[in-house]
């Protein structure tokens with residue numbers, strides 16, 4: 363089978379296609395014939411070495427996949443089942459590939475309402491948003507929720523989850539994404555290039571941060587007493603956490619994991635028509651370098667996906 367691999371760290375041009383033996387599933391695992399691969403900004407940072415999660419090359423990037431079970435050494439699936447997930451994260455899943463061997467427990471059935479492209483785009487961003495808003499944030503009906511980066515991968519799913527939970531949702535995004543973000547259900551959109559959110563927002567129960575940097579500290583002032591900031595980006599900065607605690611607020615960092623129960627909850631929202639996945643652009647497998655150039659540029663609207671075969 364073909365994989366996308368790299369022999370050295372660097373720009374998108376280091377990504378090359380190689381032929382390797384197909385992986386063999388172990389008992390409790392399946393072999394998935396991959397139809398689509400979702401890309402995430404993290405993978406660009408692994409590719410160029412900024413974040414050495416997979417160590418030194420050669421390695422194969424990728425976690426988010428959707429495809430068809432070809433071999434099942436498990437009672438959970440049968441050959442022909444359509445599945446998707448983010449297996450093995452944060453260990454290497456070698457998912458930039460035509461086939462992936464994965465624990466059956468890390469995959470769920472693909473709903474008919476999602477194409478393979480849409481399903482491959484969902485797991486990492488969907489589970490990050492779910493774990494941030496539901497598991498950590500405990501968002502419930504009537505809460506005021508502020509979502510930073512509302513037009514991006516995590517943000518666009520988070521807005522829809524928060525709305526499905528009955529929250530009042532405020533999102534930051536650039537003006538060009540206003541219509542998109544309002545279409546996802548955001549009650550208020552703040553153009554971060556023109557307006558400082560910390561001057562116009564208040565009494566927030568939960569902030570979901572996808573930006574890091576000074577956005578985290580500036581969000582402290584918009585929380586109501588006892589409010590909770592959940593970030594997908596900031597490191598466990600003990601001084602910052604202490605500042606939140608001293609102010610009577612809570613601070614949590616998300617480390618997303620491949621929780622199949624939560625992934626099924628996301629499938630439920632999709633089936634109820636409460637969650638859709640926006641794919642900004644798809645690229646064929648062979649054009650992975652162009653897809654990574656888009657990741658490197660930032661300012662994504664929804665997701666970027668590779669199609670296979």
Ligand SMILES: NC(=O)c1ccc[n+]([C@@H]2O[C@H](COP(=O)([O-])OP(=O)(O)OC[C@H]3O[C@@H](n4cnc5c(N)ncnc54)[C@H](OP(=O)(O)O)[C@@H]3O)[C@@H](O)[C@H]2O)c1
Nearest residue numbers: 490511513514515516534536554572594616617618661662
């Ligand atoms: N901790 C974890 O487990 C975990 C899991 C998933 C993702 N992450 C991290 O979370 C971050 C977001 O991921 P993602 O997939 O959502 O990225 P993404 O798709 O690139 O989205 C980021 C969004 O933020 C917007 N943005 C940039 N600067 C902004 C600002 N100052 N204010 C408001 N919006 C701004 C961008 O577009 P515009 O500038 O055009 O508005 C873009 O839409 C990444 O750093 C990723 O690595 C962490």
